[in-house]
Amino acid sequence: MAIRSAIIVGAGVVGVSTAYALAKRGIAVTIIDARDAAAEGTSHSNGGQLSYLHTEALASDKILKDIPGLALGMNPAFRIKVSLDPDYIAWLLQFLRNCTADRFARNTRAGMEVALESRLEMLKLVQLYDLDFDYQVPGKMQLLYAPEAIRNVENAIRIKDVSPEEQRIVSYQEAQEIEPALAHVGKAPEAVMYAAGEALGDANKFTKHLLDKIISEFGTTARFNARVKAISFSGKGAEVSLESGEALNADLAVLCTGSDRKLMKSIGLKVPVMPMKGYSITAPHGPHTPRVSITDTSKRIVFTRLGDRFRMAGMADLGWGRNDVNAKRIATFIREAKASLPAAADFDQISETWAGNRPMSPDSVPRLGHPHKALAYNLGHGMLGWTMGMGTAERLAKLVEAEAQ
Numbered sequence: 001m002a003i004r005s006a007i008i009v010g011a012g013v014v015g016v017s018t019a020y021a022l023a024k025r026g027i028a029v030t031i032i033d034a035r036d037a038a039a040e041g042t043s044h045s046n047g048g049q050l051s052y053l054h055t056e057a058l059a060s061d062k063i064l065k066d067i068p069g070l071a072l073g074m075n076p077a078f079r080i081k082v083s084l085d086p087d088y089i090a091w092l093l094q095f096l097r098n099c100t101a102d103r104f105a106r107n108t109r110a111g112m113e114v115a116l117e118s119r120l121e122m123l124k125l126v127q128l129y130d131l132d133f134d135y136q137v138p139g140k141m142q143l144l145y146a147p148e149a150i151r152n153v154e155n156a157i158r159i160k161d162v163s164p165e166e167q168r169i170v171s172y173q174e175a176q177e178i179e180p181a182l183a184h185v186g187k188a189p190e191a192v193m194y195a196a197g198e199a200l201g202d203a204n205k206f207t208k209h210l211l212d213k214i215i216s217e218f219g220t221t222a223r224f225n226a227r228v229k230a231i232s233f234s235g236k237g238a239e240v241s242l243e244s245g246e247a248l249n250a251d252l253a254v255l256c257t258g259s260d261r262k263l264m265k266s267i268g269l270k271v272p273v274m275p276m277k278g279y280s281i282t283a284p285h286g287p288h289t290p291r292v293s294i295t296d297t298s299k300r301i302v303f304t305r306l307g308d309r310f311r312m313a314g315m316a317d318l319g320w321g322r323n324d325v326n327a328k329r330i331a332t333f334i335r336e337a338k339a340s341l342p343a344a345a346d347f348d349q350i351s352e353t354w355a356g357n358r359p360m361s362p363d364s365v366p367r368l369g370h371p372h373k374a375l376a377y378n379l380g381h382g383m384l385g386w387t388m389g390m391g392t393a394e395r396l397a398k399l400v401e402a403e404a405q
């Protein structure tokens with residue numbers, strides 16, 4: 001049976017990208033979110049990097065030895081919560097199973113495959129529509145401070161089989177010739193990874209403007225302040241029940257609920273997604289704001305110029321589910337960001353402090369599926385949902401199309 005109508009739950013970057021992919025195929029889409037607008041969850045103030053070639057999985061043979069220290073809170077940038085929650089333990093066991101060199105290579109390549117599809121979809125979209133989301137292709141650099149960090153990048157380049165034109169290691173001197181703002185780092189790196197073709201943009205603006213576009217272009221309906229309580233399925237399709245008591249019907253329900261696992265669990269869908277909390281701050285430009293997006297690998301912080309703003313994002317608290325801004329964590333984050341690139345932003349004029357939960361899968365590969373004809377899901381985009389969202393949306397739409405034939 002051809003799918004004529006779909007209800008998408010979740011209007012983050014993944015849900016709205018999925019709405020676009022379905023709507024342009026002629027499906028009547030309704031998108032629903034518990035919040036009062038699109039991109040008010042994890043897609044709100046993320047790092048902004050479209051890191052199509054930087055899909056290194058979090059689980060690796062290298063991280064294994066650090067896990068006891070991470071669980072004891074010894075790394076200010078990355079913490080693993082100790083909890084007896086059975087779902088969390090099951091997720092951690094799957095994560096540990098992926099901590100081998102072979103799995104790291106396989107997962108990194110799988111992530112890159114979908115990220116490259118995403119890049120293609122993004123390029124098509126920006127040619128088609130004039131969407132304002134501070135999109136740029138200025139390239140990306142990673143500041144490498146230790147021989148181990150350099151070896152890790154060399155290994156990742158080998159695994160991904162990318163050419164030196166796409167990604168290479170350069171000296172700090174050469175990096176400054178490409179990005180003069182790097183002369184003003186807090187600490188000089190040993191070497192720098194440079195990827196000239198990487199892009200950036202504001203995921204929040206993108207999601208809101210893409211939604212406006214599909215509402216006007218395809219007649220998509222958006223419902224906000226509407227939490228979905230339950231979904232039931234019958235031969236006729238899906239019935240989506242809101243907390244308000246209202247029920248909506250469609251041929252297909254698609255879950256794009258990010259790190260919120262409640263609805264997924266209530267319908268018996270077993271997708272391994274765990275929140276990993278992160279923080280960001282946004283400030284005006286400083287005297288030396290880089291054009292190229294920067295990642296400080298030692299502090300796990302990304303720095304991105306978004307129009308006249310400068311975004312800094314990082315911290316990884318695995319297993320923390322709330323998205324409140326913890327005063328101590330944000331103070332640590334601001335201190336670390338300032339130590340890394342002190343002249344990149346006006347740290348006295350921070351306009352926003354924010355926290356969000358990355359919806360992590362244990363292998364860093366997103367999960368999408370169409371388990372039966374009235375249900376599909378697009379989840380688990382972790383650290384790279386902005387990068388991968390357009391790609392997984394297109395994959396899901398093709399899957400729905402293929403199943404209907």
Ligand SMILES: Cc1cc2nc3c(=O)[nH]c(=O)nc-3n(C[C@H](O)[C@H](O)[C@H](O)COP(=O)(O)OP(=O)(O)OC[C@H]3O[C@@H](n4cnc5c(N)ncnc54)[C@H](O)[C@@H]3O)c2cc1C
Nearest residue numbers: 010012014034041042043047049228258278384385386387
């Ligand atoms: C600090 C930080 C920095 C990051 N930096 C980058 C980066 O530089 N590049 C990159 O590619 N990615 C980055 N990410 C990751 C990226 O932001 C996420 O992967 C992405 O936003 C996930 O999008 P999503 O649509 O799945 O989830 P969300 O944006 O959270 O959307 C899910 C939506 O579902 C709604 N919802 C859930 N349950 C229900 C329900 N029952 N009823 C109604 N609505 C419901 C929620 O309200 C929410 O709006 C970063 C993340 C963080 C935290």
